[in-house]
Amino acid sequence: MKQIPSINKSGPQPQKLAALRQAHRDWNESPDVLTRLTRRLSTTLSLETQLAILAEEIASVVPYDCLTYRHTIASREFVYVTGKGGPHSCDYRLNLEGSFYGTLSFSRRQKFTEQELEGIELMLAAAICPVRNACQFIAIEQASLTDCLTGVPNKRALDDALSRASCLGDRHGEEYSLILCDLDHFKQVNDQYGHVVGDHMLKLAAAELEKAVRNSDSVYRFGGEEFAILLAHTDEVNAREVGDRIREFISTIVVDCGDTNVTVTASCGVAMRLADETADQWLARADEALYRAKAHGRNCTRVFAAISN
Numbered sequence: 379m380k381q382i383p384s385i386n387k388s389g390p391q392p393q394k395l396a397a398l399r400q401a402h403r404d405w406n407e408s409p410d411v412l413t414r415l416t417r418r419l420s421t422t423l424s425l426e427t428q429l430a431i432l433a434e435e436i437a438s439v440v441p442y443d444c445l446t447y448r449h450t451i452a453s454r455e456f457v458y459v460t461g462k463g464g465p466h467s468c469d470y471r472l473n474l475e476g477s478f479y480g481t482l483s484f485s486r487r488q489k490f491t492e493q494e495l496e497g498i499e500l501m502l503a504a505a506i507c508p509v510r511n512a513c514q515f516i517a518i519e520q521a522s523l524t525d526c527l528t529g530v531p532n533k534r535a536l537d538d539a540l541s542r543a544s545c546l547g548d549r550h551g552e553e554y555s556l557i558l559c560d561l562d563h564f565k566q567v568n569d570q571y572g573h574v575v576g577d578h579m580l581k582l583a584a585a586e587l588e589k590a591v592r593n594s595d596s597v598y599r600f601g602g603e604e605f606a607i608l609l610a611h612t613d614e615v616n617a618r619e620v621g622d623r624i625r626e627f628i629s630t631i632v633v634d635c636g637d638t639n640v641t642v643t644a645s646c647g648v649a650m651r652l653a654d655e656t657a658d659q660w661l662a663r664a665d666e667a668l669y670r671a672k673a674h675g676r677n678c679t680r681v682f683a684a685i686s687n
């Protein structure tokens with residue numbers, strides 16, 4: 379067990395305690411601008427909220443017309459803009475301990491003075507640690523929602539999306555359909571050609587699924603060799619067409635294994651969300667439709683029809 383050195387105990391420190399009480403009073407009642415800025419930033423891990431706080435606090439010291447923040451976090455572009463630009467600008471690259479946390483630009487009609495630039499820099503120096511924490515929080519959150527093999531959102535992300543779709547469906551009557559797409563006889567691919575080929579096949583399948591659907595639709599890796607596709611504004615007739623298209627895309631995958639070209643087919647189960655249905659009930663119906671597609675001989679699409687089956 380690690381021994382923690384004991385803290386040097388001294389006698390009572392009434393003066394230090396009084397100074398601490400005074401510091402707390404000052405910190406609480408009349409904080410200076412840097413104290414107020416860092417205190418406000420420390421209350422949130424939302425990068426958007428932090429940038430709003432930073433924009434407001436800097437504007438209280440150095441007026442500007444437009445603030446723009448840009449950063450790529452976990453392969454996604456994050457952009458935050460307040461106001462409209464002017465001809466004079468200053469740009470800052472936010473770096474801390476060798477890592478980059480985005481670019482901040484300020485612009486306005488008048489030139490910035492040297493003192494104003496120094497003021498902005500002092501405030502950015504105070505903000506950089508909280509901004510770093512918020513960027514890292516986004517990256518960790520993204521990682522927890524992403525399947526590490528294929529790079530598409532994972533089951534956890536699907537659960538969130540189904541709950542959101544269920545709320546929107548009930549509130550605004552929007553139509554959503556869900557497709558479960560399962561590769562056929564995938565165990566044979568692993569058994570005959572090995573897991574490396576199987577993994578490669580899964581990556582190609584995810585990429586084909588993303589190509590096969592619209593930008594407003596989302597592809598998730600639901601489990602081993604099973605994917606889910608959530609289709610917004612789509613009824614079951616159109617969802618069936620998407621299911622068939624998906625299968626066509628999957629059937630174009632060819633993995634060259636020397637003496638053999640390995641191909642794969644997929645089965646799809648489709649369910650359109652019914653009014654007042656929970657996410658679990660909806661998912662269970664799509665799963666039932668997938669089961670029927672498998673039972674029908676695979677390489678086909680089955681719909682759990684809302685009215686007649």
Ligand SMILES: Nc1nc2c(ncn2[C@@H]2O[C@H](COP(=O)(O)OP(=O)(O)OP(=O)(O)O)[C@@H](O)[C@H]2O)c(=O)[nH]1
Binds near residue numbers: 575601602
């Ligand atoms: N390579 C690889 N294989 C996986 C992964 N996850 C699950 N699998 C494999 O996927 C296969 C799924 O097998 P089954 O559930 O029997 O399904 P199937 O062989 O596709 O048969 P049907 O679904 O009935 O057509 C198993 O061999 C799993 O080991 C993965 O991440 N990588």
